[in-house]
Amino acid sequence: xxxxxxxxxxxxxxxxxxxxxxxxxxxxxxxxxxxxxxxxxxxxxxxxxxxxxxxxxxxxxxxxxxxxxxxxxxxxxxxxxxxxxxxxxxxxxxxxxxxxxxxxxxxxxxxxxxxxxxxxxxxxxxxxxxxxxxxxxxxxxxxxxxxxxxxxxxxxxxxxxxxxxxxxxxxxxxxxxxxxxxxxxxxxxxxx
Amino acid sequence: xxxxxxxxxxxxxxxxxxxxxxxxxxxxxxxxxxxxxxxxxxxxxxxxxxxxxxxxxxxxxxxxxxxxxxxxxxxxxxxxxxxxxxxxxxxxxxxxxxxxxxxxxxxxxxxxxxxxxxxxxxxxxxxxxxxxxxxxxxxxxxxxxxxxxxxxxxxxxxxxxxxxxxxxxxxxxxxxxxxxxxxxxxxxxxxx
Numbered sequence: 001x002x003x004x005x006x007x008x009x010x011x012x013x014x015x016x017x018x019x020x021x022x023x024x025x026x027x028x029x030x031x032x033x034x035x036x037x038x039x040x041x042x043x044x045x046x047x048x049x050x051x052x053x054x055x056x057x058x059x060x061x062x063x064x065x066x067x068x069x070x071x072x073x074x075x076x077x078x079x080x081x082x083x084x085x086x087x088x089x090x091x092x093x094x095x096x097x098x099x100x101x102x103x104x105x106x107x108x109x110x111x112x113x114x115x116x117x118x119x120x121x122x123x124x125x126x127x128x129x130x131x132x133x134x135x136x137x138x139x140x141x142x143x144x145x146x147x148x149x150x151x152x153x154x155x156x157x158x159x160x161x162x163x164x165x166x167x168x169x170x171x172x173x174x175x176x177x178x179x180x181x182x183x184x185x186x187x188x189x190x191x192x
Numbered sequence: 193x194x195x196x197x198x199x200x201x202x203x204x205x206x207x208x209x210x211x212x213x214x215x216x217x218x219x220x221x222x223x224x225x226x227x228x229x230x231x232x233x234x235x236x237x238x239x240x241x242x243x244x245x246x247x248x249x250x251x252x253x254x255x256x257x258x259x260x261x262x263x264x265x266x267x268x269x270x271x272x273x274x275x276x277x278x279x280x281x282x283x284x285x286x287x288x289x290x291x292x293x294x295x296x297x298x299x300x301x302x303x304x305x306x307x308x309x310x311x312x313x314x315x316x317x318x319x320x321x322x323x324x325x326x327x328x329x330x331x332x333x334x335x336x337x338x339x340x341x342x343x344x345x346x347x348x349x350x351x352x353x354x355x356x357x358x359x360x361x362x363x364x365x366x367x368x369x370x371x372x373x374x375x376x377x378x379x380x381x382x383x384x
Contacts, residue, residue: 003293003304003334006345010236011308011333012229013262013352014208014365037204038227039241040320044202047239047325049231070205073369080376090381101195112195116203126327128232133239135318141203142195153198155358160205162354162365166347168372173206173354174364177265180355183362184272189282 014171017079017161020048021067021109022059028100028109029087030069031056032079034163036133044138046120049131055087057132063107064122066136069114073159073172078113080170103140115144115158206363209271209353212240213259213301214251220292220301221279222261223248224271226355228325236330238312241323247279249324255299256314258328261306265351265364270305272362295332302334307350309334 018033036048046068050057060066071079078096085092093100099112108119120136127133147155162171210225228240238260242249252258263271270288277284285292291304300311312328319325339347354363 002337003309004337004340004343005295006333006335006340006343008236008310008330009333010230010233010238010330011262011310011335011345012208012238013308013347013350014354015229016204016206035230036239037207037229038202039239039318039325040323041202041241042322043320044200045320045325046202046204047228047231049233070203073366076370077375077378080370080372080374081379082376084373084376085381095379095381095383103197116205117195118200118203126231128235128237130234131232133231133237138200138202141198141201143198143203145194145196148196148198151196151198153201153203153358155205155356158205159366161369162206163372164347164365165372166345167368169368170370170372170375171368172366173356174265174351174366176359176361176363177353178268178272178362180272180357180360180362181276182272183269184274184276186269187273187287189277189287191287 013166014162014164017071017163019069019071019079019082019111019114020056021069022056023063023107023109024055024059024087028093029056029059030082030092032083046136046138048134050134052132060122060134065105065108066120066122067108067110068118068120069111070116071114071161073161076161076170079161105139115147117142205358206354206356209263209355210240211261211263211271211274211303211306212248213261214248215255215299215301216247216251216279220285221248221251222274222284224275238328238330240326242326244324252314252326257297257300258312259300259302260310260312261303262308263306263353265353268353268362271353297331307336307339
């Protein structure tokens, strides 16, 4: 199996879609982000690459708050829409029929129809040539009732939305292929 | 659809599995990372949360290099194995039958059997209570020949390995559900 060297590039083949929310000029705005992810468990931190010209970023910087909303495969149209038009041109929340709710931070609008929502304080912004890398500290987490059991998250058969950048497709999650920290035990330590 | 507030926590429901490589005490070592991701396009940067006690991290800090290898669903045993035993105890590359290759950096061991490989220079490390957040700059990218067409990446039906932390399952990628920057156009701007 020979290897071919390509130009230096990120080959990450599948990524979760986040819908990031912020209050911009007093109104909720949303954009999709198809990169970044969890970078710390304690405190819970999330890193999100956002292009510097984005309208949502303006609100994040002004209020130092943001929300992260997780869409499902049946929300693919809305998730894509938030990425193809700017909040300077239209009210994306209205166009998508999003019901908005707020938590502790008051300036981190969250989408009711998304089953998982996190409100975040802006902890830090790193800069690259192409992106503002927003690092948010998750201050509170919200879940739609159907995914809660005994006050704990129970995601059941939830099908979150992914994308494969090199295919240009949105995808769902497939079938389970093994248990974490279990299936690896089929390989023997020291080959024995 | 009522929302339930849970303790502040990362609810990210599906994450790509990375196998991170480093040279530790002169030998290649590997561990899985189920968080982080791409944080910049230019330069291509990747953020990876690694617990401070990990043996692989020692090598990353010493050489200031690392590799990121993308396993497929049929490598789930190997991917899991690299996360359940420490390189202080065994030669994980040998146990898993990994064939190793090196690129420009000489101290970023890559796994031939993984279809996508990136070698990275350590750019920065952020610290949280639970994790060292390793930020790598991708210096070169390698692809198994079967996924290259006219010297460009062509991932075809590649099925990378995901995990769902709240289920404890590894999963594959599911079916396409829409085209990026196309399907959102079914929603009308301004509702018109």
